[in-house]
Amino acid sequence: MKLKNVRGLMSILVIFLSGFVLSAQPYSIPKLNYSYEALEPYIDAQTMEIHLTKHHQAYVTNLNKAVVGTKAEKIPLEELLVAAERRGPAIRNNGGGHYNHSLFWTILSPTADKIPKNKLAEEIKNTFVTVDSLKKLLNAGALSRFGSGWVWLYVTPDKKLAVSSTPNQDNPIMDAAKEQRGIPILAIDVWEHAYYLKYQNKRGDYLGAIWNVIDWNAIADNYEKALKSPLLKLIEKDSWQALKDFHSVMAETFHPVEEGNFKPIRERSGEMSAKAQLLASSRIPTSFKTPEISKAIKELVDGSAKLDKLVKKNSKDAKIKESITKLHDKFHVIQGLCSDEH
Numbered sequence: 001m002k003l004k005n006v007r008g009l010m011s012i013l014v015i016f017l018s019g020f021v022l023s024a025q026p027y028s029i030p031k032l033n034y035s036y037e038a039l040e041p042y043i044d045a046q047t048m049e050i051h052l053t054k055h056h057q058a059y060v061t062n063l064n065k066a067v068v069g070t071k072a073e074k075i076p077l078e079e080l081l082v083a084a085e086r087r088g089p090a091i092r093n094n095g096g097g098h099y100n101h102s103l104f105w106t107i108l109s110p111t112a113d114k115i116p117k118n119k120l121a122e123e124i125k126n127t128f129v130t131v132d133s134l135k136k137l138l139n140a141g142a143l144s145r146f147g148s149g150w151v152w153l154y155v156t157p158d159k160k161l162a163v164s165s166t167p168n169q170d171n172p173i174m175d176a177a178k179e180q181r182g183i184p185i186l187a188i189d190v191w192e193h194a195y196y197l198k199y200q201n202k203r204g205d206y207l208g209a210i211w212n213v214i215d216w217n218a219i220a221d222n223y224e225k226a227l228k229s230p231l232l233k234l235i236e237k238d239s240w241q242a243l244k245d246f247h248s249v250m251a252e253t254f255h256p257v258e259e260g261n262f263k264p265i266r267e268r269s270g271e272m273s274a275k276a277q278l279l280a281s282s283r284i285p286t287s288f289k290t291p292e293i294s295k296a297i298k299e300l301v302d303g304s305a306k307l308d309k310l311v312k313k314n315s316k317d318a319k320i321k322e323s324i325t326k327l328h329d330k331f332h333v334i335q336g337l338c339s340d341e342h
């Protein structure tokens with residue numbers, strides 16, 4: 001083959017491989033529905049461009065770095081965020097950064113609908129009385145957020161509206177959230193990078209201006225989607241602390257038993273029985289209040305007391321294994337299938 005042809009072939013190969021490498025990155029910044037200058041004079045073009053192509057891009061780049069080649073690559077971003085704190089700072093900060101900004105761009109518009117309508121309008125009235133009082137609440141949360149963070153309007157698992165503010169790139173989906181959790185439908189970025197070029201240190205001026213480009217039509221869409229989203233139930237389950245506490249004892253004793261290690265369960269059978277009782281007396285989340293789950297919880301209490309007795313009587317491994325296997329099956333009636341965190 002002539003040298004020229006080899007070169008030609010090589011460059012085709014390089015183009016092909018770089019295409020492959022690029023497409024292997026699961027996350028990318030979105031294309032905006034409006035130009036950088038479209039939100040002037042409320043948000044300036046330079047801020048928009050830097051915010052998207054530098055700040056948001058950095059979260060995307062680092063999120064890709066954190067997930068590519070790991071199990072997390074195949075898990076939807078929202079599910080990663082439910083366990084953000086447990087998954088560590090790379091997912092929490094960059095996954096949050098990507099999710100939060102992606103939401104933020106969609107609720108801004110040069111032709112923003114200034115008044116909520118229909119079902120969302122009704123729910124705002126029920127919860128906050130007026131749109132103005134909701135805006136005041138959001139602005140107060142944004143102003144009192146020390147340092148960097150976000151303020152949110154979101155839907156809780158019992159399908160109510162709530163307002164909160166979170167630090168850094170946290171959001172209400174996350175296990176890290178201090179208040180009741182849920183799915184955000186309105187996001188306001190109060191990092192200085194969102195306003196400093198135009199407003200410098202005057203966060204209040206930025207918050208006054210941004211309502212001119214916040215689109216209630218887009219928020220209403222988010223609201224409808226959130227109400228129907230399976231993510232609400234996932235958040236609700238993850239917020240059920242007594243279930244999580246029982247889960248961790250179960251995971252840390254049952255899986256060793258499967259591998260022939262009976263030490264953890266022999267040491268912790270009493271703790272497991274106590275955690276089952278705490279689970280039974282905990283507030284069961286609304287969407288888990290079914291006869292099947294109530295029955296399963298009762299059986300967990302009885303089963304783990306029995307298992308504890310077997311351990312105290314120093315029963316044989318085979319008996320212990322039979323007992324904890326049954327208990328583990330019962331547990332999954334409530335918990336659902338094993339996840340990779342298990």
Ligand code: MN3
Pocket residue numbers: 051055101189191193194
């Ligand atoms: Mn930002």
